[in-house]
Amino acid sequence: MAKKKPDKASLDEAAARLRSAGLRPTRQRVALAGLLFGKDHHHLTAESLHAQAAKAGVRVSLATVYNTLHQFTEAGMLSQVVVDAARSYFDTNTGAHQHFYCEDDGALIDIPGEAIAVAGVPSPPKGMAVDRVDVVVRIKRA
Amino acid sequence: MAKKKPDKASLDEAAARLRSAGLRPTRQRVALAGLLFGKDHHHLTAESLHAQAAKAGVRVSLATVYNTLHQFTEAGMLSQVVVDAARSYFDTNTGAHQHFYCEDDGALIDIPGEAIAVAGVPSPPKGMAVDRVDVVVRIKRA
DNA sequence: GCGCTTCTTTAGAATTATTCCAAACTATAT
């Protein structure tokens, strides 16, 4: 039997996490949090999470998946990765780190934050502050 | 009087450039090339170029603007900058360089290639080769 | 220039990702 739904413990943990983010632990949010944070870090899109939820037997509308992803991002539980103009990726790894992006198949691979060093970033224009520095290493089949 | 259309010399130059890229110098392509390459490097979107063309009295459909931007990019005359999931930016600066991206108003500002150094990029997975390394410095009003 | 072939342009329809909306729910506080 495939392990489809996250266990109760991780769901309770998810509910607690939501409460402390000021979000009501609704059935949908708890279930999505369970799917997102119960396992290793990974990358996803609204569509892929929606599909995963369906596969796990969780009924959620796509609109709610979008709402939830944005709320979780707002709350710092997810980060957004911009690598392709056509799709929005989200990342359960919110620490400072970078990515390989495979232009052939759209796959994202983490590069640990300590690995890469960016030097020489000029100071931003007056009145602006650096929010973050994103590095995308675009790769292709050799 | 505002200088609307590029002068004849730069249009001839544009036509030559197109021919050597294997593209027929049609009225539309020559005009767009004139708007794109006659001045300093800059960033643009399909919509903004389409609007600029209209203002200069050049009749071109939006579909042709999209086609042309892609063909020019293919030919190495433009590069594409991915910073926002909602819009596709193009850049007349095709040399190696990086960008500030202002999250407040969507403005792009060049960072010279020599300024930034990225160290520690791990080698890509077997069979893959690095196409390029993009650095986006996201800034916000302080 | 003429005719032929091939490439281009274009209006408008189609596609895709995402957001909006208003009505039907539901978590939480009292």
Add this chain to the structure above:
DNA sequence: ATATAGTTTGGAATAATTCTAAAGAAGCGC
């Protein structure tokens, strides 16, 4: 239990981009 404010949802609406097929223009040999 009730009331209230926050949530979910199906479906419509947006917006950027691509597709289609028909009409137009460029290049070539004559």
